Amino acid sequence: MHVLKGPFISTIAALAVGAMVAHGQGFSSSAAQKRPLVKTDAVTYLFPEQVNVPANKPSQIALHFRIAPGLHINSHTPTDEFLVPTTFSIPDGSDVRLESATYPAGTVMALPIDPTTKLSVYTGEFIIQTRIVATAGNHLVEAKLRYQACDNNQCLPPKTITVAIDVISK
Amino acid sequence: MRSIPVRRNTLVLSATLLILAIFAWAGWANWEYRRQQAERLLANAGQGELVPAPDAGSAQYVSPLNGKPAPAFALEDLNGKKVSLADYKGKAVMLNFWATWCGPCRIETPWIVELRQKYAAQGFEVLGIDTEGDDLKKDDKAGWAKAAAAANKFATEEKIPYPVLLDGDSISRDYGGLDDLPTSFFVDRKGVVVAAQVGLTSEQEIESKIQKALNQ
Numbered sequence: 001m002h003v004l005k006g007p008f009i010s011t012i013a014a015l016a017v018g019a020m021v022a023h024g025q026g027f028s029s030s031a032a033q034k035r036p037l038v039k040t041d042a043v044t045y046l047f048p049e050q051v052n053v054p055a056n057k058p059s060q061i062a063l064h065f066r067i068a069p070g071l072h073i074n075s076h077t078p079t080d081e082f083l084v085p086t087t088f089s090i091p092d093g094s095d096v097r098l099e100s101a102t103y104p105a106g107t108v109m110a111l112p113i114d115p116t117t118k119l120s121v122y123t124g125e126f127i128i129q130t131r132i133v134a135t136a137g138n139h140l141v142e143a144k145l146r147y148q149a150c151d152n153n154q155c156l157p158p159k160t161i162t163v164a165i166d167v168i169s170k
Numbered sequence: 171m172r173s174i175p176v177r178r179n180t181l182v183l184s185a186t187l188l189i190l191a192i193f194a195w196a197g198w199a200n201w202e203y204r205r206q207q208a209e210r211l212l213a214n215a216g217q218g219e220l221v222p223a224p225d226a227g228s229a230q231y232v233s234p235l236n237g238k239p240a241p242a243f244a245l246e247d248l249n250g251k252k253v254s255l256a257d258y259k260g261k262a263v264m265l266n267f268w269a270t271w272c273g274p275c276r277i278e279t280p281w282i283v284e285l286r287q288k289y290a291a292q293g294f295e296v297l298g299i300d301t302e303g304d305d306l307k308k309d310d311k312a313g314w315a316k317a318a319a320a321a322n323k324f325a326t327e328e329k330i331p332y333p334v335l336l337d338g339d340s341i342s343r344d345y346g347g348l349d350d351l352p353t354s355f356f357v358d359r360k361g362v363v364v365a366a367q368v369g370l371t372s373e374q375e376i377e378s379k380i381q382k383a384l385n386q
Contacts, residue, residue: 082270082320113370114277148271154350154369155272157301 075106301338
């Protein structure tokens with residue numbers, strides 16, 4: 001067995017080096033491939049992922065979201081008719097019905113270059129208080145949050161993300 | 171010297187080769203994953219880069235279309251008339267992609283209107299391309315009608331004197347994806363893109379790019 005020891009150790013060492021090299025390459029020239037200005041995951045749903053509610057009775061669920069740093073999204077009541085409001089919904093036909101959604105008040109801000117135009121926005125983390133009614137059973141709800149995000153100089157298109165919640169109703 | 175049982179030797183060798191194979195696969199899988207991540211990022215990047223401006227010291231957007239012919243297109247204006255980029259050959263053109271829900275777009279529009287008036291006599295035109303409906307489905311007629319009505323209202327309120335074209339989303343891929351608005355391309359009289367900008371800049375910066383397109 002000792003005759004295999006040398007080649008064995010050499011092979012292990014060579015493969016270890018190879019693995020380290022493969023680990024290091026593949027995405028090394030990040031400067032050339034930098035993504036300028038594009039922020040596609042402006043809003044992330046945080047929690048809850050699963051809730052337990054009584055069947056056929058309204059239940060209050062607080063939904064937590066986070067907005068990427070440096071961005072803002074319009075509140076549910078933006079200051080201009082052209083602006084896209086943040087809206088939460090549950091598709092029709094689901095075994096879970098959205099009875100109501102209460103949105104937080106927006107923060108009033110203005111873009112530095114146009115201090116006279118006021119915007120009502122959300123930044124950082126925000127919570128939407130919902131009341132849902134679910135039939136008995138285990139339901140994977142794919143609710144939706146529609147929003148439109150900007151920073152101080154540019155805007156991303158309106159986006160709808162899926163808010164997946166496992167609703168267990170007994 | 172004691173002889174080594176052949177059976178045990180084979181077992182050890184097989185185990186060794188298996189471990190080596192796992193190492194090799196892990197290394198390859200890691201590299202392949204990172205390669206795909208890089209490709210995904212590059213595809214999403216709109217292929218543009220921010221580079222430091224040579225004089226101002228602030229970053230400027232460099233489009234991959236710079237120096238290349240502006241991609242051809244034909245879109246309907248607010249009256250349903252087909253307008254194509256080719257109609258403006260021989261003129262310097264600013265292709266201004268915007269949307270009614272874009273606050274920075276609304277801020278720069280009066281600047282663009284003013285500059286258009288200033289340089290129109292020298293053969294400069296603006297095409298305002300409404301890029302409203304990124305999440306509108308193609309068969310959502312009500313949604314598209316609402317978007318067109320919003321664009322019409324915006325153009326009226328801002329007293330926009332230049333053509334406003336609809337459905338900019340249909341040509342967004344040719345122009346690098348248009349993930350951010352406002353985005354503008356400055357095209358010279360020969361139809362070549364000479365400058366581009368993403369986001370709100372300044373009236374002075376827009377004017378300098380217009381002058382570049384007019385070759386001044």
